[in-house]
Amino acid sequence: MALASKIFRIFVSSTFSDLKEERNALQKRVFPELRKLCLQYGCRFQAIDLRWGVREEAALDQQTMKICLEEIDRCQKITPRPNFIVLLGDRYGWQPLPYEIPANEFKEIEKRIKDASHRELLNKWYQRDDNAVPAVYCLQPRKIEIKENASEDEKKKAREKEAEVWKKTEQELRQILCAAVASLEISEEQRFKYFSSATEQEIMAG
Secondary structure, eight states, rough: OOSSOOOEEEEEEETTTEEEEEEEEIIIIIIHHHHHHHHHOOOEEEEEEETTOHHHHEEEEEEEEHHHHHHHHHHHHHOOOOOEEEEEOOOOOOOOOSSSSHHHHHHHHHTOOOOHHHHHHHHHHHHETTTSOOEEEEEEEOOOOOOTOOHHHHHHHHHHHHHHHHHHHHHHHHHHHHHHTTTTOHHHHHHHHHHHHHHHHHHHOO
């Protein structure tokens, strides 16, 4: 069979904490054997496991989900099927905020938010980007306040503190968005990004 590419690039999707051992087993036992098999036929095997692939800077820039979906797309363009593996357990997993919202959709959401403090929080974290065509509202980067000449222990504590604060903020933002979107007349496809977990988004893309 003639292949469009000599690279088998496979994206590995799952929730992380409950399937850690399974992902480790793939990395230690399965993928090395697949690499050997591919080499015998003049091909390369690449497993994309973003447990280690998303840098802290990208996470703080709110790019995690975008990077995951782009990697799935890259696997699909480079490699004939199969190019996607999903491991499923009992957890639904992390539900990320949309990294961008179409401007017209965002305005409709704003109209449905009656609480001024909720609107203020939403507008603090979502800023309009008119460079995009059509315009979108983008989720803003997170910032870690680390004093100059801080020790490694102090840096770690600052990261942990920021992560805890963001976890609460993210949850509040999700509740605000979901409550507003519930009454919006939009398609299921448009609604999907507000309610779905990262794993479900990966599955739908993959």
